[in-house]
Amino acid sequence: MNSVVALDVGGTLMKGAVVDRDGTARAVEQRPTLRQPDTVEGILAFAADLVASAGSPAAVGLAVPGIVDEARGVARYSSNLGWRDLPLRDIATDRLAVPVALTHDVRAGGVAEHEFGAARGVDDFLFLPIGTGIAGTVFAGGRPYRGADGMAGEIGHAPVPIGEELCACGQRGCLETYASAAALVRRYGDPGLSAADVVARAADDPRAAQVFGDAVRALGFALTTYTMLLDPALIVLGGGLAEAGETLLAPVRAELCARVTWRVPPRVVRAQLGSSAGRLGAAICAWGLVS
Amino acid sequence: MNSVVALDVGGTLMKGAVVDRDGTARAVEQRPTLRQPDTVEGILAFAADLVASAGSPAAVGLAVPGIVDEARGVARYSSNLGWRDLPLRDIATDRLAVPVALTHDVRAGGVAEHEFGAARGVDDFLFLPIGTGIAGTVFAGGRPYRGADGMAGEIGHAPVPIGEELCACGQRGCLETYASAAALVRRYGDPGLSAADVVARAADDPRAAQVFGDAVRALGFALTTYTMLLDPALIVLGGGLAEAGETLLAPVRAELCARVTWRVPPRVVRAQLGSSAGRLGAAICAWGLVS
Structure with a gap:
């Protein structure tokens, strides 16, 4: 036992x-x-x-x-x-x-990061794994918040002003259609590459830079809204895309800091438990x- | 006593x-x-x-x-x-x-609407008074949620893709710059009118229709994001602008329903306690x- x-x-x-x-x-x-x-x-x-x-x-x-x-x-x-x-x-x-x-x-995943990982000791945070899709866990007062009907945290289907691409959910312009790992691969247009490959190419391939830039702008926009609504102490990015580490985190932080001017933005860190x-x-x- | x-x-x-x-x-x-x-x-x-x-x-x-x-x-x-x-x-x-x-x-105000007003019996909702500014109360599990540092609910400073107008907070494109009562008056451009006057003129004055339409689109966008993040059972609109009643509520509901396709959108009602x-x-x- x-x-x-x-x-x-x-x-x-x-x-x-x-x-x-x-x-x-x-x-x-x-x-x-x-x-x-x-x-x-x-x-x-x-x-x-x-x-x-x-x-x-x-x-x-x-x-x-x-x-x-x-x-x-x-x-x-x-x-x-x-x-x-x-x-x-x-x-x-x-x-x-x-x-x-x-x-x-x-x-x-959010509960685990809270207990053993990047959000130890933090009771108000967003855990945001970015993989094939994007869904988050809203931690409020030390517990994951479920919403009225168990559907809280669907930030992947929050609209972002990058474009009007159709999402698998039937809506248009969802965060997930621009910033998920699958979106990076699809939008770059070479199915032989991984999202990590697209991110790595962004330094000197204009098409990769555009696709990755759209993802960062989309994330910055959505995380600004999250910050205004929920005042988190911390944002923990996880999932496959967060394996890019600072290559992803630094521009997302910069985007958030550029948008959030009147208050201190929350820290943005990488998940620890993979x-x-x-x-x-x-x-x-x-x-x-x-x- | x-x-x-x-x-x-x-x-x-x-x-x-x-x-x-x-x-x-x-x-x-x-x-x-x-x-x-x-x-x-x-x-x-x-x-x-x-x-x-x-x-x-x-x-x-x-x-x-x-x-x-x-x-x-x-x-x-x-x-x-x-x-x-x-x-x-x-x-x-x-x-x-x-x-x-x-x-x-x-x-x-949110606590009062929960106890005596439009949100009686509802534990997960947004109370959103729209007046000179816009700030909301995030009700989560029957209690107002404060966030990590007491700043939750600042939905008025969530960005919306209407434009890049400068907000009093120093950010650009905030919900409040397009959808507050003060914004309707300022954007219509006749300081002798109230926000209610601008709303009333929207039926047959193209300039008023444009300004009111921007406000409705901005609210629909922000409330879609709120719905995805927090899965509220109810959205309660209050403040001076909500005195327009169905003239405001009906188009905001239509905007929300057009954007939220894969789940049932929350009800949108008017505050009861004024x-x-x-x-x-x-x-x-x-x-x-x-x-």
Whole structure:
């Protein structure tokens, strides 16, 4: 009972581990996320194997994308995973015979950065992973804020005045259409390159500079609005794009400082836990069930 | 001890009353806000008179504009009233010999709309009074959210893509420069008219239609971002401009619905308490000291 099982279910990969109280992970493993109709069975089989590795874990934490109702343990919607109103907590509890906590992957990442990472000791901050898409966790008073219906933090679909490109969500001009890692690749127009490649080329390739500049301006605009609305002490950028480090952070900071003139802008730092943040946050949620 | 004194200090007017537990106000009175160096003495003299009217009030609630630290009872900054780091709670407690609560005027208005007005029973909403300026109260989980440093809710200084007009705050393109009541008057260009006059003319005066249309587009843009970030159940528009009622609300709703396509937009309604919201909120804060 000195460990929990943690599983972070992404669009293509599941990241699992057995996690101790202090955050130490063992039996670390990744498996591909199965397509429908096998998605749930893939999650349950992976979780069952981790439970067996752990011996008798105190609890299981599952982090999933989309819209999640933690209180009811329901995965309400995910376009990537193709489910709707799935009572995943109860299904997993029946199968695993261990208490299960269900949480949202980005919220879990924010919880982990708050407990063990870049936002230790900070209670009011934005955790913003930038990957295929962009969604954030609004931390307010030391806790992730869910909103009226569990949909807070969708800053990726806030409009930005870069253009009117159609977003996958059906809206136009969303932050995500200009500043996600996928957007950098799509807008640069060479599918053989990664977003990191596009960022690296921005120094001497005008087309890459334009695409990267649009992303930075879009982020600066959205983060200015976030600052005005929520007065965060800190903005933590994570996800694949934040691996660019200061190459991303420095111009985003400059854009924010140029826009925010009458108050001190929040610090902008890089996430510290990388791709293990969601799994660690799932573990923290699992510990919350038993402490 | 069955009443409190409530005083809402605005840039030009102070609104005071003696308020009972159920929100009933008596001894309702307005006085002009005095200019510096007499501002604080004007507030204290008005409060003392109301305390005398009340007999022995249980507490006094003061609502002031600017940046307010409720916990320490300090009026940190107001450009209108010309003070900085003023320990107003302690000064008033000494003078009045009654417990004093200090709060922020817009936050007080939100608290009042939550308790007695348009947001009864709703815990996650935006209260947005639109007057000379624009500042909102972010209600999260049934309480006004202050942010890391007491500056949350400054949506009036969120950038909107209408233009790059210089705002009084030093930034460019702020919501307030296009959508406040003062902005409508300034941008229409006839100082003899009120914002309500400009709105009323929008039906058949192209210049008024342009100015009002910019305000509506600016509000729709900012409220879309608010919706994505915070997932409110409700947006309550107040202040002088909301007195236009459906003439303002209907196009703002249409703009929000046109932008927000993948989720149900929050309801947009008019505040119910009008200009007494701040005073009533100050009373609620005062009751909070003794119950």
